[in-house]
Amino acid sequence: GAGVSQSPSNKVTEKGKDVELRCDPISGHTALYWYRQSLGQGLEFLIYFQGNSAPDKSGLPSDRFSAERTGGSVSTLTIQRTQQEDSAVYLCASSLGASGSYEQYFGPGTRLTVT
Amino acid sequence: GEDVEQSLFLSVREGDSSVINCTYTDSSSTYLYWYKQEPGAGLQLLTYIFSNMDMKQDQRLTVLLNKKDKHLSLRIADTQTGDSAIYFCAESIRGNKLVFGAGTILRVKS
Numbered sequence: 001g002a003g004v005s006q007s008p009s010n011k012v013t014e015k016g017k018d019v020e021l022r023c024d025p026i027s028g029h030t031a032l033y034w035y036r037q038s039l040g041q042g043l044e045f046l047i048y049f050q051g052n053s054a055p056d057k058s059g060l061p062s063d064r065f066s067a068e069r070t071g072g073s074v075s076t077l078t079i080q081r082t083q084q085e086d087s088a089v090y091l092c093a094s095s096l097g098a099s100g101s102y103e104q105y106f107g108p109g110t111r112l113t114v115t
Numbered sequence: 116g117e118d119v120e121q122s123l124f125l126s127v128r129e130g131d132s133s134v135i136n137c138t139y140t141d142s143s144s145t146y147l148y149w150y151k152q153e154p155g156a157g158l159q160l161l162t163y164i165f166s167n168m169d170m171k172q173d174q175r176l177t178v179l180l181n182k183k184d185k186h187l188s189l190r191i192a193d194t195q196t197g198d199s200a201i202y203f204c205a206e207s208i209r210g211n212k213l214v215f216g217a218g219t220i221l222r223v224k225s
Binding site: 031033035042043044045048050056058059091093098099100101103104105106107108109 | 145146156157158159160163165203205207211212213214215216217218
């Protein structure tokens with residue numbers, strides 16, 4: 001079956017521009033997570049959606065970062081006024097439920113480069 | 116606070132056992148995980164252990180958990196060149212988000 005997909009796979013943008021990254025979770029998975037992986041910071045949690053509950057935004061590094069999940073499925077991570085320190089691989093994961101017993105399946109990531 | 120630490124690099128010979136160590140700080144973590152990341156590939160869950168267990172074995176993988184010392188280890192028996200990758204230890208916080216260590220690069224020499 002289809003896994004978690006993300007688009008684009010690579011994105012190069014100029015400093016100050018806005019970018020949108022997309023995640024398609026596995027069908028039927030109610031929980032969706034965004035992480036980012038960078039050389040300096042390792043793998044960091046950004047935001048988490050579970051069903052219709054309010055998202056856990058505790059990992060978003062600044063108010064330039066926001067995310068939506070429409071219809072309980074596809075999610076978009078938006079970074080406004082990008083900075084060079086935003087360069088990283090942005091990973092999306094989904095799971096059947098929110099408990100730690102449910103495996104999080106990761107997508108291939110979007111590599112963002114801010115020039 | 117939430118912090119997971121692991122050694123950065125391990126080199127072993129093919130056929131030897133590999134042991135990757137990890138320490139974590141959140142005593143309320145209910146699940147602890149080992150993920151594998153191969154070059155250019157996504158994160159793959161290798162195994163996980165529930166906090167009320169002290170050992171879990173899955174084929175060539177053995178996970179040991181010392182909850183008192185907040186120490187987790189992953190042993191790979193008969194290490195193969197295909198095991199060369201980055202291994203991440205992670206803990207689940209409040210049942211949902213994962214906090215990852217920096218990753219251990221495992222290099223297997225043939």
